[in-house]
Amino acid sequence: MEASRKWLVPVVAIVVAAVLIIVAVAYLLLKEDESEGSTVVIDGSELATSGLVDHGTGTFSDPYVINGLDITVQDVETYSTINGIVVNEVSAHLVISGTTIHGEDPTPSGQRKLGIWVLDSSNVTILDCMFLDLSDGICLDNSRDIFIAYNTFHNCSNGVGFSDDEDSRCSNVSINGNNINSVLYGVSCSRGCSPLSIDGNVFAHGTHAFNIARSEGVSVTNNSASDISSYVFSVSLSDDVLVAGNTVTNSFLTGIALSDVSFAEVTDNLIEYGNGISLSYCDHVVISENVVGHVTGISVRDSTSIEVTRNNVSESSTGLLVADSRFVNITYCRIWGCYVGIQLLASENGATIVLVHHNDIASNDIQALDNSDSNNTWDDGAGEGNYWNDYEGVDGDSDGIGDTPLVIDEDSADRYPLMASPV
Ligand SMILES: [Ca+2]
Numbered sequence: 001m002e003a004s005r006k007w008l009v010p011v012v013a014i015v016v017a018a019v020l021i022i023v024a025v026a027y028l029l030l031k032e033d034e035s036e037g038s039t040v041v042i043d044g045s046e047l048a049t050s051g052l053v054d055h056g057t058g059t060f061s062d063p064y065v066i067n068g069l070d071i072t073v074q075d076v077e078t079y080s081t082i083n084g085i086v087v088n089e090v091s092a093h094l095v096i097s098g099t100t101i102h103g104e105d106p107t108p109s110g111q112r113k114l115g116i117w118v119l120d121s122s123n124v125t126i127l128d129c130m131f132l133d134l135s136d137g138i139c140l141d142n143s144r145d146i147f148i149a150y151n152t153f154h155n156c157s158n159g160v161g162f163s164d165d166e167d168s169r170c171s172n173v174s175i176n177g178n179n180i181n182s183v184l185y186g187v188s189c190s191r192g193c194s195p196l197s198i199d200g201n202v203f204a205h206g207t208h209a210f211n212i213a214r215s216e217g218v219s220v221t222n223n224s225a226s227d228i229s230s231y232v233f234s235v236s237l238s239d240d241v242l243v244a245g246n247t248v249t250n251s252f253l254t255g256i257a258l259s260d261v262s263f264a265e266v267t268d269n270l271i272e273y274g275n276g277i278s279l280s281y282c283d284h285v286v287i288s289e290n291v292v293g294h295v296t297g298i299s300v301r302d303s304t305s306i307e308v309t310r311n312n313v314s315e316s317s318t319g320l321l322v323a324d325s326r327f328v329n330i331t332y333c334r335i336w337g338c339y340v341g342i343q344l345l346a347s348e349n350g351a352t353i354v355l356v357h358h359n360d361i362a363s364n365d366i367q368a369l370d371n372s373d374s375n376n377t378w379d380d381g382a383g384e385g386n387y388w389n390d391y392e393g394v395d396g397d398s399d400g401i402g403d404t405p406l407v408i409d410e411d412s413a414d415r416y417p418l419m420a421s422p423v
């Protein structure tokens with residue numbers, strides 16, 4: 001009896017071990033099947049009981065918090081898109097924080113690795129996370145009320161991407177205070193997000209800081225970008241756009257490019273080098289209080305109703321270029337040390353109706369060019385023009401206005417050159 005019991009112990013152990021292995025394998029297979037290529041699935045209907053929530057009740061004041069995950073997005077060859085985390089149909093208030101998601105460098109061809117895919121969800125905050133070596137750090141798909149703050153993105157195609165799906169629309173997204181480096185696009189939104197706020201982010205060593213299209217209510221404020229190799233801030237096909245308080249350094253193409261944008265304000269930006277600010281096919285835009293220089297300072301093409309005021313443009317090939325545009329006012333700008341100061345250009349069928357007055361135009365190799373017959377006016381229509389530091393006339397009656405016009409060419413002149421700078 002004693003001997004047969006001893007003999008049973010290893011047999012029972014082997015059977016138990018075998019059962020455990022079978023259960024574990026079945027669990028893993030089942031889990032992989034459920035996740036459809038995602039490492040962690042956060043489904044709205046099962047969020048509270050998922051075991052992922054650290055604390056919280058899912059309300060605005062006490063959101064569900066998922067904290068401190070460390071995820072490597074695994075290769076699953078049968079799937080073309082693989083997610084670290086998918087947030088699906090979540091509407092309860094949710095915070096994902098302190099989580100690191102790694103991809104692979106380079107991403108294997110034919111695969112798309114997303115750090116967090118937010119799908120058909122709202123009230124999601126992604127805070128203080130790290131996204132490394134991914135296709136998209138975060139991909140937003142048909143979601144709203146999303147707050148993305150204080151995260152780090154490194155070596156991704158898109159830091160924050162938005163789905164390209166034709167039916168995907170996002171709204172009320174804020175991207176604030178993130179550190180985004182070595183990415184193709186810091187933020188990429190081609191299908192539209194209204195409104196969208198991008199504030200206080202640091203972009204470095206990328207191809208583009210962001211590219212936003214088809215959006216209404218875009219606010220781009222207080223960001224800094226350095227060592228960006230192509231267009232830095234680009235907004236197109238959008239309405240109601242504010243670009244303010246941004247800094248671009250050591251980037252050699254266009255700093256701020258607006259194309260097909262209506263009702264915009266570009267103000268108080270500092271752009272060293274490159275084509276500072278470029279507008280094409282825009283209307284109702286104010287460009288004010290910017291400091292730009294070194295290739296083309298500010299260019300306005302094929303646009304209508306544009307105010308260019310109180311900008312400081314220096315040491316550019318062309319300081320300020322206005323081409324084929326109508327109803328443009330250039331006032332109170334300082335344009336100095338450029339090859340061409342102000343150039344007004346009209347192609348064969350393009351009317352250029354520009355008012356230029358109260359500017360300080362100084363020490364440019366060619367102070368002004370105007371090929372548009374007499375469609376433009378180099379004064380305010382009320383007896384005051386611009387200050388030109390090379391004006392050689394005199395002010396005999398001491399009214400502050402030169403007594404002879406400053407001649408630009410045979411059909412263009414400043415009739416009332418100012419004797420002192422108005423800015
Ligand atoms: Ca002319």
Ligand SMILES: [Ca+2]
Nearest residue numbers: 395399401402
């Ligand atoms: Ca006078």
